[in-house]
Amino acid sequence: LGEYSALVAAGVLDFKDAVYVVHKxxxxxxxxxxxxxxxxxxxxxxxxxxxxxxCQQVNDTVGSVQAVNxxxxxxxxxxxxxAAVETAAEKMKxxxxxxxxxxPVSAPxxxxxxxxxxxxxxxxxxxxxxxxxxxxxxxxxxxxxxxxAEVIKESLIRQAAMPVLWETGVRKMIAGGVDTxxxxxxxxxxxxxxxxxxxxxxxLNVEDEASxxxxxxxxxxxx
Numbered sequence: 001l002g003e004y005s006a007l008v009a010a011g012v013l014d015f016k017d018a019v020y021v022v023h024k025x026x027x028x029x030x031x032x033x034x035x036x037x038x039x040x041x042x043x044x045x046x047x048x049x050x051x052x053x054x055c056q057q058v059n060d061t062v063g064s065v066q067a068v069n070x071x072x073x074x075x076x077x078x079x080x081x082x083a084a085v086e087t088a089a090e091k092m093k094x095x096x097x098x099x100x101x102x103x104p105v106s107a108p109x110x111x112x113x114x115x116x117x118x119x120x121x122x123x124x125x126x127x128x129x130x131x132x133x134x135x136x137x138x139x140x141x142x143x144x145x146x147x148x149a150e151v152i153k154e155s156l157i158r159q160a161a162m163p164v165l166w167e168t169g170v171r172k173m174i175a176g177g178v179d180t181x182x183x184x185x186x187x188x189x190x191x192x193x194x195x196x197x198x199x200x201x202x203x204l205n206v207e208d209e210a211s212x213x214x215x216x217x218x219x220x221x222x223x
Contacts, residue, residue, distance in 0.1 A: 004021070010135050059080075070166060181203045
């Protein structure tokens with residue numbers, strides 16, 4: 001949901017509209033796939049090509065499963081029907097994955113099973129005002145910078161049922177000159193991803209008053 005926060009910060013969505021949309025998005029996602037029918041698993045230390053290939057094999061024989069989160073080198077998350085995810089996870093361990101860990105989630109997020117949620121979200125968006133972004137936002141769905149309201153709206157509709165290209169987006173930002181990232185929210189998961197994507201990048205986090213003070217102090221010092 002960080003993309004929605006970014007869009008509020010960029011002036012694309014009003015805060016109250018973003019809260020409403022996020023609420024409906026979660027509702028639609030949960031209703032698209034009943035509890036227990038979908039699953040997700042984190043695959044560690046298996047090349048992207050093998051993860052995608054195994055998912056395709058299982059997709060053709062057992063049930064729907066896709067790679068849905070390309071987080072960083074060595075970590076990809078898969079999602080889909082429970083039996084298909086479990087089968088794919090086992091096959092990936094057999095193929096050499098260091099670990100294949102089922103995640104404690106309530107739905108197979110960003111998989112094609114959530115297309116009904118995307119369709120319903122599109123209807124909600126007809127009632128919401130989108131503005132052009134005051135600063136560019138990197139869209140998770142295609143790792144492209146977006147500023148136009150209609151393009152952003154379309155990317156958010158697609159995002160619910162399509163993979164998150166986190167690694168690609170970070171690499172593009174670094175190639176474009178970004179050398180410092182600030183993760184806003186609990187924990188430092190994204191900071192960890194960034195370190196694996198590009199070791200020398202600076203990643204800071206803000207999750208409480210102490211970390212906010214530390215991050216502000218960093219920027220005051222580098223200025």
